[in-house]
Amino acid sequence: MKKRFTLKTLLDFAAAHRLHGYDGDCAKLHGHNWKVEVMVTGEQLDDVGMVIDFKEIKRHAKAVVAELDHTYLNDHPAFQNQNPTAENIAAYLFERLAERIDTPQRQVSAITVWENDRNCVTFSVE
Ligand SMILES: Nc1nc2c(c(=O)[nH]1)N=C([C@H](O)[C@H](O)COP(=O)(O)OP(=O)(O)OP(=O)(O)O)CN2
Numbered sequence: 001m002k003k004r005f006t007l008k009t010l011l012d013f014a015a016a017h018r019l020h021g022y023d024g025d026c027a028k029l030h031g032h033n034w035k036v037e038v039m040v041t042g043e044q045l046d047d048v049g050m051v052i053d054f055k056e057i058k059r060h061a062k063a064v065v066a067e068l069d070h071t072y073l074n075d076h077p078a079f080q081n082q083n084p085t086a087e088n089i090a091a092y093l094f095e096r097l098a099e100r101i102d103t104p105q106r107q108v109s110a111i112t113v114w115e116n117d118r119n120c121v122t123f124s125v126e
Pocket residue numbers: 019026030084085086087115116118119
């Protein structure tokens with residue numbers, strides 16, 4: 001039986017967006033207090049007994065999320081050819097965080113983006 005540890009940490013940011021082509025109010029400029037759950041999975045622990053220090057995940061996640069915080073997401077380079085939906089934001093954050101966090105021992109395994117208390121999207125790769 002293989003041991004696997006999945007760490008989850010939560011951060012947030014505030015940002016505005018509008019969804020081009022959307023048939024409804026979300027096509028208009030509006031904002032959310034987005035919540036981002038970062039999940040990191042590993043099978044090995046270091047000498048201290050951690051897959052990775054939560055502080056290290058947070059340091060990387062905060063650096064990436066800071067680029068989006070208090071911005072108009074549609075102006076961001078990542079959302080010039082695609083809407084800043086929760087789906088596309090989750091995929092973007094996954095890619096950016098994997099670049100910073102992944103090693104052979106641990107990988108970003110999923111990113112969940114909450115638009116509000118009711119609706120969220122989880123992005124992961126097979
Ligand atoms: N699959 C997705 N659906 C929707 C997204 C999205 O990113 N992915 N985004 C939106 C809008 O951004 C919108 O702002 C959603 O907010 P809201 O209307 O408040 O959401 P609710 O459905 O919870 O609100 P109700 O008032 O209950 O309709 C829309 N869809």
